[in-house]
Amino acid sequence: MTEGRLRIVRPGLLTTVQDAGRWGHQALGVPVAGPMDPFSHRLANLLVGNPHGAATLEITLIGPELECDAQTTMVVTGADFDVLVDGVVVPSATTFSVEPGTRVRFGRRAAGARAYLAVAGGGILTAPVLGSRATHLVSGMGGLDGRALVAGDELPIAAAPTPVRPRRAIGLALPAKGRAVLRLLPGPQIDWFTPDALSVLTTTPFQISTRSNRMGYRLEGAPLLRRREDEPISEALAFGSLQVPAAGTPILLMADRQTAGGYPKVGTVISADLPVAGQLAPGDAVEFAFVDRAAAAAALIARERQLLRYAEPASS
Amino acid sequence: MDVRPCGDAMILIELDPVVDAGVNAQAIAIADELRRTLGPGLRDVVPAYCSVGVHFDPLLTDHVALERAVADVVARLPRSEPATRRAPIEIPVRYGGADGPDLEAVAAWAGLTVAEVVARHTAREYRVYMLGFVPGFAYMGKVDASIAAPRHRAPRERVPAGSVGIAGEQTGVYPIETPGGWQLIGRTDLRMFDTARAEAALAKPGDTVRFVVAPGSAVS
Numbered sequence: 001m002t003e004g005r006l007r008i009v010r011p012g013l014l015t016t017v018q019d020a021g022r023w024g025h026q027a028l029g030v031p032v033a034g035p036m037d038p039f040s041h042r043l044a045n046l047l048v049g050n051p052h053g054a055a056t057l058e059i060t061l062i063g064p065e066l067e068c069d070a071q072t073t074m075v076v077t078g079a080d081f082d083v084l085v086d087g088v089v090v091p092s093a094t095t096f097s098v099e100p101g102t103r104v105r106f107g108r109r110a111a112g113a114r115a116y117l118a119v120a121g122g123g124i125l126t127a128p129v130l131g132s133r134a135t136h137l138v139s140g141m142g143g144l145d146g147r148a149l150v151a152g153d154e155l156p157i158a159a160a161p162t163p164v165r166p167r168r169a170i171g172l173a174l175p176a177k178g179r180a181v182l183r184l185l186p187g188p189q190i191d192w193f194t195p196d197a198l199s200v201l202t203t204t205p206f207q208i209s210t211r212s213n214r215m216g217y218r219l220e221g222a223p224l225l226r227r228r229e230d231e232p233i234s235e236a237l238a239f240g241s242l243q244v245p246a247a248g249t250p251i252l253l254m255a256d257r258q259t260a261g262g263y264p265k266v267g268t269v270i271s272a273d274l275p276v277a278g279q280l281a282p283g284d285a286v287e288f289a290f291v292d293r294a295a296a297a298a299a300l301i302a303r304e305r306q307l308l309r310y311a312e313p314a315s316s
Numbered sequence: 317m318d319v320r321p322c323g324d325a326m327i328l329i330e331l332d333p334v335v336d337a338g339v340n341a342q343a344i345a346i347a348d349e350l351r352r353t354l355g356p357g358l359r360d361v362v363p364a365y366c367s368v369g370v371h372f373d374p375l376l377t378d379h380v381a382l383e384r385a386v387a388d389v390v391a392r393l394p395r396s397e398p399a400t401r402r403a404p405i406e407i408p409v410r411y412g413g414a415d416g417p418d419l420e421a422v423a424a425w426a427g428l429t430v431a432e433v434v435a436r437h438t439a440r441e442y443r444v445y446m447l448g449f450v451p452g453f454a455y456m457g458k459v460d461a462s463i464a465a466p467r468h469r470a471p472r473e474r475v476p477a478g479s480v481g482i483a484g485e486q487t488g489v490y491p492i493e494t495p496g497g498w499q500l501i502g503r504t505d506l507r508m509f510d511t512a513r514a515e516a517a518l519a520k521p522g523d524t525v526r527f528v529v530a531p532g533s534a535v536s
Binding site: 023024025026027028029030031032129130139140141185186187232233234235236237238239240241259260265268269270271293296297300301304 | 320321322323324326333334335347360361362366367369374375379446448449450451452453455492494511517520521
């Protein structure tokens with residue numbers, strides 16, 4: 001039931017349609033894609049009363065300008081942008097009403113890298129591919145023609161016949177001054193690395209290279225050396241896998257990662273910290289700390305509690 | 317068999333670390349059975365050459381429950397390799413010329429004529445071990461050792477969709493235009509992956525593939 005259009009006046013640096021990801025087809029080589037910061041994506045949907053898998057816009061570093069031709073409610077979460085709705089600044093994680101002709105313009109960004117714009121009534125309604133609207137850029141799948149949005153694009157959006165009551169949330173704590181500590185569980189090939197490499201990994205900062213994208217972040221720093229020369233036989237990869245090619249420069253695998261690969265993995269970022277990783281940009285610094293499974297589980301439950309505070313029905 | 321955690325949302329079931337049809341068949345059988353029997357919390361099951369990745373929602377299940385489920389599944393699977401599930405998939409290929417810009421280099425590497433390389437590439441049935449790299453890219457093997465030329469040191473920036481390549485003992489078809497380092501010996505018009513079809517992937521893990529010389533091939 002499409003009742004409105006969201007027109008892209010200016011696209012920003014990299015704006016894509018993302019839902020909870022194209023799960024279930026990795027055996028066919030189909031990457032998952034989905035939001036780089038899954039927490040902020042879900043929070044945006046919760047605040048406008050959408051199911052958590054509804055499609056949002058993921059907005060990267062430089063935001064777009066949009067015009068809506070329907071009456072609905074929206075919210076922006078994640079990176080801290082000045083969001084101007086017909087010229088009036090709306091704080092992050094705060095719902096706002098739009099009327100036909102309303103312009104939503106993203107201005108200065110104070111912190112974080114990626115924002116999520118959700119539309120009430122079910123979100124962005126581009127055609128699903130293999131059950132998902134997530135955009136995977138390399139394979140050109142999902143979203144709008146499998147690509148980043150450009151000026152003039154028009155996105156079908158759901159109708160929101162009942163106004164959503166105004167809501168405001170406390171969003172993700174964004175990395176301050178472009179620095180973050182990401183917690184790791186040991187990777188499946190951690191024993192392939194020298195004790196020195198593990199020490200370097202946990203005591204020195206790495207910088208996110210400009211050669212980073214939605215597939216992964218290349219991390220510049222001291223190389224992580226291995227005990228052995230060979231490579232593992234290609235196997236499945238996780239969101240947050242920290243793989244290390246032979247040169248020793250780690251790559252943190254993100255939302256658009258390949259389904260499988262043949263580099264050894266020294267660690268995996270815990271689920272609770274993936275949203276933080278998704279808020280990092282080239283030039284930012286990252287440090288790693290190993291934790292145990294109990295700490296990973298406790299951190300995830302804490303994150304979930306933070307979200308569930310906003311899980312009440314959005315309309316009365 | 318070894319079950320290793322890979323973060324808090326995936327486990328890896330690792331079989332013998334070899335590229336072997338029997339081990340691969342076991343990985344695929346485990347994956348199929350897990351997909352059939354595991355309930356809530358399962359996000360995806362990803363068989364590879366000799367392993368199975370199980371992605372799960374860590375709020376709905378955990379390593380301990382999954383490791384138990386995996387042990388149950390493995391215990392009741394038959395040891396013998398299951399029969400091939402589908403007839404061999406035939407892929408018509410135009411070899412050489414503009415369609416296979418590396419065919420002559422592969423022939424030179426092998427010390428064979430281009431026609432002999434084509435004859436050896438089409439002589440075998442290949443097993444699809446796994447899909448990866450991009451949607452629908454099937455890693456197949458094993459290529460006759462005499463034509464198993466290594467991949468290029470520097471990948472091409474653009475490999476056209478449908479290109480048929482060799483990389484060591486692996487062979488495969490690029491489903492979409494991407495960068496790629498395989499030795500390109502020919503090209504097919506078949507669409508390896510098409511989400512408009514009921515079954516998007518033409519070749520799936522465990523399938524058998526045979527390449528045949530297509531009309532219009534520069535070399536046959």
